[in-house]
Structures are given as structure tokens and as C-alpha cells.
Amino acid sequence: xxxxxxxxxxxxxxxxxxxxxxxxxxxxxxxxxxxxxxxxxxxxxxxxxxxxxxxxxxxxxxxxxxxxxxxxxxxxxxxxxxxxxxxxxxxxxxxxxxxxxxxxxxxxxxxxxxxxxxxxxxxxxxxxxxxxxxxxxxxxxxxxxxxxxxxxxxxxxxxxxxxxxxxxxxxxxxxxxxxxxxxxxxxxxxxxxxxxxxxxxxxxxxxxxxxxxxxxxxxxxxxxxxxxxxxxxxxxxxxxxxxxxxxxxxxxxxxxxxxxxxxxxxxxxxxxxxxxxxxxxxxxxxxxxxxxxxxxxxxxxxxxxxxxxxxxxxxxxxxxxxxxxxxxxxxxxxxxxxxxxxxxxxxxxxxxxxxxxxxxxxxxxxxxxxxxxxxxxxxxxxxxxxxxxxxxxxxxxxxxxxxxxxxxxxxxxxxxxxxxxxxxxxxxxxxxxxxxxxxxxxxxxxxxxxxxxxxxxxxxxxxxxxxxxxxxxxxxxxxxxxxxxxxxxxxxxxxxxxxxxxxxxxxxxxxxxxxxxxxxxxxxxxxxxxxxxxxxxxxxx
Numbered sequence: 001x002x003x004x005x006x007x008x009x010x011x012x013x014x015x016x017x018x019x020x021x022x023x024x025x026x027x028x029x030x031x032x033x034x035x036x037x038x039x040x041x042x043x044x045x046x047x048x049x050x051x052x053x054x055x056x057x058x059x060x061x062x063x064x065x066x067x068x069x070x071x072x073x074x075x076x077x078x079x080x081x082x083x084x085x086x087x088x089x090x091x092x093x094x095x096x097x098x099x100x101x102x103x104x105x106x107x108x109x110x111x112x113x114x115x116x117x118x119x120x121x122x123x124x125x126x127x128x129x130x131x132x133x134x135x136x137x138x139x140x141x142x143x144x145x146x147x148x149x150x151x152x153x154x155x156x157x158x159x160x161x162x163x164x165x166x167x168x169x170x171x172x173x174x175x176x177x178x179x180x181x182x183x184x185x186x187x188x189x190x191x192x193x194x195x196x197x198x199x200x201x202x203x204x205x206x207x208x209x210x211x212x213x214x215x216x217x218x219x220x221x222x223x224x225x226x227x228x229x230x231x232x233x234x235x236x237x238x239x240x241x242x243x244x245x246x247x248x249x250x251x252x253x254x255x256x257x258x259x260x261x262x263x264x265x266x267x268x269x270x271x272x273x274x275x276x277x278x279x280x281x282x283x284x285x286x287x288x289x290x291x292x293x294x295x296x297x298x299x300x301x302x303x304x305x306x307x308x309x310x311x312x313x314x315x316x317x318x319x320x321x322x323x324x325x326x327x328x329x330x331x332x333x334x335x336x337x338x339x340x341x342x343x344x345x346x347x348x349x350x351x352x353x354x355x356x357x358x359x360x361x362x363x364x365x366x367x368x369x370x371x372x373x374x375x376x377x378x379x380x381x382x383x384x385x386x387x388x389x390x391x392x393x394x395x396x397x398x399x400x401x402x403x404x405x406x407x408x409x410x411x412x413x414x415x416x417x418x419x420x421x422x423x424x425x426x427x428x429x430x431x432x433x434x435x436x437x438x439x440x441x442x443x444x445x446x447x448x449x450x451x452x453x454x455x456x457x458x459x460x461x462x463x464x465x466x467x468x469x470x471x472x473x474x475x476x477x478x479x480x481x482x483x484x485x486x487x488x489x490x491x492x493x494x495x496x497x498x499x500x501x502x503x504x505x506x507x508x509x510x511x512x513x514x515x516x517x518x519x520x521x522x523x524x525x526x527x528x529x530x531x532x533x534x535x536x537x538x539x540x541x
Contacts, residue, residue, distance in 0.1 A: 029155040029217045031290030037155050043213040044148045047107050049175040050206045051144035054199050055083045057179030060360040062348045064192045069127040074490050077345055079134050081486030086138030088479025094142045095468040096313035102218045103151055105300035106143050107210045113140035115203040122196035144172060146471040153467045154217035166382030166453040170374050173448050177371045184364020215292035316469035324526040328515055329459035330477040335509040336451040337478055338485050339444055342502055345489055350427050369437045373445020381450035384408045402461035403523035405454055406516045412450035413513045419443025420506035427498035462527055466535045
């Protein structure tokens with residue numbers, strides 16, 4: 001039977017929007033076989049991992065970098081902070097290129113630049129030289145925060161999107177967790193410069209994976225017809241069975257091409273209950289059997305109006321800041337990720353000092369707890385949000401609303417706050433490292449895989465045509481806060497202790513996550529405000 005995700009509709013902003021369905025072209029990425037999809041997502045994941053591996057790997061190196069470049073702790077922390085800031089804004093370059101010329105040239109170009117910056121970092125002999133490499137590395141690593149979500153929406157259907165978006169956050173956050181583990185070990189045993197030579201090799205491997213395993217996934221499809229409908233505005237109305245008795249007689253006489261509502265929870269497509277596999281193949285001959293064409297292996301795709309698409313991609317992220325759902329997702333992601341950034345920037349400050357006196361290798365190993373937590377988040381958050389959505393969809397007569405994912409955030413908000421309390425108080429009172437690391441760090445890993453994944457998937461479900469620009473808006477917001485937090489957390493913690501800065505960040509996460517209650521209740525209203533926005537027509541669904 002054909003994939004159920006390919007022919008259903010989701011309730012949009014006061015209208016029903018067709019979930020992307022494959023065209024009759026076997027080269028459409030939605031038609032690709034699972035083997036090709038896995039090859040594509042594996043190479044994208046490798047590129048995302050390698051681009052995130054280096055920038056936040058510096059924490060265990062700080063003592064060595066302080067000695068090598070004759071600076072202080074605050075100066076060493078700025079290697080990370082400045083890279084983060086530049087990384088966010090660099091997507092004003094990469095996303096327009098991705099939209100205008102394809103995903104493939106972005107990965108090829110960015111990985112080549114990252115390859116060069118890794119060599120530069122390994123050979124830098126002064127503070128300013130190493131900082132220059134950090135800045136260029138930040139520019140080149142931008143696609144790690146925007147491109148994989150675009151690829152996921154290119155090749156996977158709605159009912160799988162929560163799982164794959166959670167995988168993206170795990171790959172990205174996993175990279176910034178594994179980086180310090182490796183860098184700490186190598187700094188202590190073979191020197192910090194050797195880490196960057198290892199990073200260079202990884203960049204080279206990723207580049208060749210993109211060359212041979214990543215065909216172009218951007219594919220232009222015809223826009224489906226959209227049916228405007230009156231939609232319920234309250235939760236009570238959402239759960240009432242839909243009735244169609246009030247349809248006018250003219251509705252039944254509409255053309256055969258008229259869009260048709262299909263329950264997303266059904267395991268069969270309309271009029272396919274009695275179809276055999278061979279009959280289904282006739283109806284949908286390429287789904288799951290397609291493969292990339294030769295043109296999808298080109299370095300870039302031609303565009304008749306590149307300036308128009310570039311200007312749109314420069315403007316749309318700023319426009320999206322006016323949309324409440326995008327703001328909600330951006331702030332949840334920002335402060336949730338800053339919870340991990342707190343650990344990254346303070347672990348050497350705490351554990352390399354008395355009473356712990358840990359060496360760089362051991363400081364790096366504390367990130368194993370965060371990594372374990374992230375894996376737990378991977379195997380729970382995505383499937384949980386998809387399951388919660390499917391259950392609510394079934395109760396809502398088969399109509400899926402983007403807000404249906406939001407209740408899945410509840411357990412992870414509790415875990416987030418518990419982890420921050422343990423880390424903040426544990427740092428300040430010098431608790432045994434086992435309590436801080438095993439409980440506090442693990443909780444941080446769980447929530448950083450879950451909350452950003454659920455919140456960003458909610459925004460993508462609401463504004464799928466501008467996924468790239470949406471992640472630019474989220475990334476800029478996240479990285480500006482990350483830069484500020486990185487710049488001030490060291491003097492702040494030295495002056496006031498650890499409880500005040502860490503719990504301030506935790507309180508901000510809690511506040512923005514609590515807004516999820518409002519969006520669960522009134523999210524449809526917020527989407528209705530933007531139902532006529534041009535962002536719904538920026539690219540093919």
C-alpha cells in the first residue's frame with residue numbers, strides 16, 4: 001500500500017493545506033526509495049555533525065588555549081562566543097543559496113571552507129589568527145543549523161517529521177557534546193592542535209560523502225488547490241466530529257480535480273481498502289521506487305530569477321519574527337540550547353578547579369552524560385510527539401492540527417528544570433561530581449534533544465513552505481542570545497556565583513515553554529492571523 005502520508009490534508013490557518021505529495025516524476029525526492037532517502041539523510045547528518053563538532057569543542061581546551069595565546073578565561077571563552085554569533089547570521093548567505101541554487105552546492109561549498117578553517121586553526125600561532133579562523137569557521141558552519149531541516153521536509157512526509165526533526169537536533173547537539181569529549185582527551189594526550197587535524201580529516205570525509213551520496217533534494221512541485229473552510233476556534237470544538245451535511249449541492253458537482261479531505265489516522269487511502277499491492281502500484285507507480293536523475297547530481301541547479309529568490313530569503317526571516325508561532329519556537333529553542341551552552345562554558349571553570357581538580361580529558365568525559373541524555377531524548381521525544389499528534393488527530397475526526405504536538409513538551413519541561421536546579425546548586429555548593437554530571441548533565445541532554453525538536457517541528461508544520469527561512473529566524477535568535485550569554489556568564493558567575501545565571505536561564509526556558517499552553521488553546525487563532533500571508537506561497541508544498 002502506498003505511503004499514507006502522501007495523500008492527506010492538514011488543517012492549516014483557517015484552511016486545509018495539502019501535505020506534500022509526490023508528483024508523477026520518479027525523480028521527485030518524495031518518490032525516492034528508502035535506500036536513497038537514507039543515503040541522503042546520512043550524508044546530510046554527517047555534514048551537520050562535522051560542522052557542529054568543532055565550534056563548541058573548545059571548553060576542555062581553555063587552559064591550553066590560555067597558555068598558548070597568553071589570554072585569560074574570558075578571552076578564551078570568546079573563541080566560542082564569537083563563532084556562535086557569526087554562525088547564526090551566516091545563514092543569511094546560505095539559505096538564499098539553498099533556495100536559489102539547491103541544497104547540494106551549499107554543502108559542497110561550506111564543507112570546503114570548513115576544511116580550510118580547520119587547517120587554519122591547527123596552524124594558528126596568535127590569538128588574532130585563531131580568532132579569525134573561528135569567525136570564518138562560524139560563517140562556514142551555518143548550514144548545520146538550517147539545511148538538514150529543509151532536507152527533511154524535502155524527502156519525508158508529515159507523519160514522520162517529528163521523528164526525523166528530532167534526529168536532526170540529536171545529530172547537531174550530539175556533535176557539540178562529542179566534540180568536547182574528543183578535544184579534552186586529545187588536548188591532554190597529543191596536544192590541542194592534533195584535534196583540529198582530526199577535524200580536518202572528518203571534514204574531508206564528509207565532503208566526499210556529499211559528492212557521492214547526496215543528490216539534489218530541492219524539487220519544484222505544482223501548488224495544490226486549497227480549500228477555505230470555517231474552522232473551530234476552541235479546544236472543545238476541535239474534538240467534535242466533523243459533519244458535512246451542510247455542504248451545498250454544488251460541492252458534489254465540483255470538478256474531479258477538487259481537493260479532497262482524508263483522515264490522516266487511517267492506514268489506507270480513499271477507495272483503496274480492497275486494492276491489491278499491484279493495483280496500488282498502478283495508482284501510485286513511483287512512490288518508494290524512484291531514484292535521483294542525472295540533473296540532481298549537478299553541482300548547482302539553474303535559476304531564471306535568482307535575485308528575486310535571494311531577496312525573498314533575506315526578507316522572510318525578519319517577517320517571520322512577527323508571527324507568534326515562530327517567536328514561540330525561536331525562544332524555546334534559544335533558551336533550551338543555552339541550557340547546554342551553560343554546561344559547555346562552565347565545565348572547565350568548575351571541574352578544573354578545587355575540589356575537583358580534573359584534567360582536560362576528564363572534563364571532556366563529563367559530556368558523556370549529556371550525550372546519553374540526548375540519545376534518550378532521541379528515542380522518546382520524536383516518537384512521543386508523533387504519537388500524541390496521531391492520538392489527538394484520531395479524536396479530531398482525522399484532522400491534524402500543528403498544536404497537537406505541544407503536550408509532548410510537558411515531561412521534558414519538568415526534566416529541564418530539575419536538571420538546571422541540580423547543576424546550579426551543585427556547582428555552588430560543590431556537590432559530588434556524580435550528582436552534577438549523572439543527574440544534572442543527563443537531564444540537560446534529554447531536554448535539549450526534546451524541546452527544540454518539538455517546538456521547531458510545530459513551527460514547520462505551521463509554515464512548511466519557508467522552512468529554511470524559519471530556521472534562520474530561530475538560529476539568529478538562538479545565537480545572539482548564546483553570544484551574549486557566553487560573553488557574560490564567566491564574569492557573572494565569578495561575581496554572583498552559579499545559581500543566579502543558571503537559574504535565570506532556566507526560568508526563561510520555563511516561561512517560554514509555559515506559553516505552550518496558550519498556543520495549544522489559541523494556536524489556530526494565531527495561524528488564522530497569517531492565513532493570507534505570502535509565506536504560504538513561497539515555494540511548492
